Amino acid sequence: MPNNPFEYRLLARGEDFVNREKELKEIIQTVKSGQNITIYSPRRYGKSSLIKESLEGLEKERITAYIDFNRVNSVSDLADHLISSITMNAYSSAEKGFSFLKETVLSLRPTFTPTEDGGVTVSVKMVEEEKDLEKALQYPQKVAEKKEMDIVIAMDEFQRINTLNGDDLQRLLRSVIQEQDKVTYLFSGSQVSMLKEMFESGDKPFFKSTKVMKLDKIPIEDFKEYVVENFQETGVQIEKEMVGEIFDITEGHPMRTKQLCFEIWNRKRSDDEKVSVQEILQVMIENDIYIEEIWESIRSAVQRRTLKALAEDKNLYSHETIEEHELKSASHVQRSLKSLERKGIIFEEEIVDPFLKEWIKRLSQ
Ligand SMILES: Nc1ncnc2c1ncn2[C@@H]1O[C@H](COP(=O)(O)OP(=O)(O)OP(=O)(O)O)[C@@H](O)[C@H]1O
Ligand SMILES: [Mg+2]
Structure with missing residues (x-):
């Protein structure tokens, strides 16, 4: 095997x-x-x-x-x-x-x-x-x-x-x-x-x-090709839609893409029931201690709310977002971003870890 x-x-x-x-x-x-x-x-x-x-x-x-x-x-x-x-x-x-x-x-x-x-x-x-x-x-x-x-x-x-x-x-x-x-x-x-x-x-x-x-993320097309080939070469079938779904979540983040593929491969290999990416992801983020630790390390409520708005892909500087997410003001947003960047949680106004992003999205549901 x-x-x-x-x-x-x-x-x-x-x-x-x-x-x-x-x-x-x-x-x-x-x-x-x-x-x-x-x-x-x-x-x-x-x-x-x-x-x-x-x-x-x-x-x-x-x-x-x-x-x-x-x-x-x-x-x-x-x-x-x-x-x-x-x-x-x-x-x-x-x-x-x-x-x-x-x-x-x-x-x-x-x-x-x-x-x-x-x-x-x-x-x-x-x-x-x-x-x-x-x-x-x-x-x-x-x-x-x-x-x-x-x-x-x-x-x-x-x-x-x-x-x-x-x-x-x-x-x-x-x-x-x-x-x-x-x-x-x-x-x-x-x-x-x-x-x-x-x-x-x-x-x-x-x-x-x-x-x-x-260093940027790996270009998605090359990474997708690698993923498809590796499923194929090891005799595990994966549908094109599923590959698309993986990359919609990870956006080509090298480690998380591989980790998600690792779990999907294992599941597909061990039972041929239909597995869903969302279901696998759910289990993964629930069991990821790192994610919860990161969240708990953020003491400031404005920073947490800034992350929530970011997870929902909102324009952080618009009046609507500032109001809806109670971000106080554009300068508060800027200060939050700076502090989150210093901690390595965000980079260029995006949440670095796609699993953390998913986890935060689910928090507000
Ligand atoms: N070019 C690549 N192709 C495929 N997978 C990659 C590539 N680069 C990195 N990875 C995968 O991404 C993960 C992280 O890689 P690596 O440890 O080199 O990154 P790093 O930036 O040094 O991480 P850290 O911040 O932990 O030091 C590993 O799972 C690795 O296999
Ligand atoms: Mg390293």
């Missing part, structure tokens, strides 16, 4: 990576030209998948490293992740990598541990925060020079740098990056407003030196 093709908890790679050809090309070209690039989008749009695909496309010509800031909890962690991923990717022979590592960053106390599967892991420990951090950040350029090969470093969920030692680290990183002519950085993040603040604020204009790319 074939596996469910709509696994939504994994990154999309290879054949499961739909479209994004334009973005991939642009990222690869930008990196090859030596310019840094920053990718942003709301959550679950496919940034990490896109980054991994881009790195794979660059592997032949560049040493690549991927750092997930969700897993970096201290400055020392950052040094460790940076140094270990670069060393492991740059050196095929562990000994060679390790001896270079000792030569360059000995004060960071590199250690070298064989793993059960015959590989090795490299890790470092910082002793003197300031000095060692600078050394760690300079390490990529040193490796690139030694190996005579440029490096690309992806820093995913980069806005989390603010949770480490904020300004000092940013300042140091920025100045180190400017000196590195053989290392290119690919930043990405989902806290759009936070990235923008880092980008725009005068005294630390981090992103002035990078190209900026906004």
Whole structure:
């Protein structure tokens, strides 16, 4: 029996990576030209998948490293992740990598541990925060020079740098990056407003030196084709109307589209009774703890009412909507939107998560 093709908890790679050809090309070209690039989008749009695909496309010509800031909890962690991923990717022979590592960053106390599967892991420990951090950040350029090969470093969920030692680290990183002519950085993040603040604020204009790319949802036609093909190839029939219904709900939101298809596929596979998208969706949103948590985290009544109006696709600035939904005034609406955007709940005046939107719609019924 074939596996469910709509696994939504994994990154999309290879054949499961739909479209994004334009973005991939642009990222690869930008990196090859030596310019840094920053990718942003709301959550679950496919940034990490896109980054991994881009790195794979660059592997032949560049040493690549991927750092997930969700897993970096201290400055020392950052040094460790940076140094270990670069060393492991740059050196095929562990000994060679390790001896270079000792030569360059000995004060960071590199250690070298064989793993059960015959590989090795490299890790470092910082002793003197300031000095060692600078050394760690300079390490990529040193490796690139030694190996005579440029490096690309992806820093995913980069806005989390603010949770480490904020300004000092940013300042140091920025100045180190400017000196590195053989290392290119690919930043990405989902806290759009936070990235923008880092980008725009005068005294630390981090992103002035990078190209900026906004990642949209996946174009619906390509995504539909992928969905239909995957149902067909796994021997599960789906009607055209049903595919239309899925996309009316998800509007091509990458993760939610896959999640809905995942459930529909399972239901269709296990019983051949007619299944309805609405019925499946109802169960899914009722069981989604995340949605209720989001709603409860919104304390302001005006913000909640703004979301209700948005869920019903109302024009938020019209007198009728403001009156009907008790939004007080256009400036209240604007303030609500700003705050909701900061929380990642809305983006460009739309509710990001289509399931949350459905859930809110049902609230008022
Ligand atoms: N190009 C794509 N084609 C098909 N599915 C995709 C694509 N991009 C992302 N997805 C799906 O969308 C979901 C989210 O992808 P991914 O984790 O890459 O996004 P993200 O923006 O990094 O999310 P997060 O905000 O959680 O970090 C996954 O289920 C993934 O399989
Ligand atoms: Mg991600």
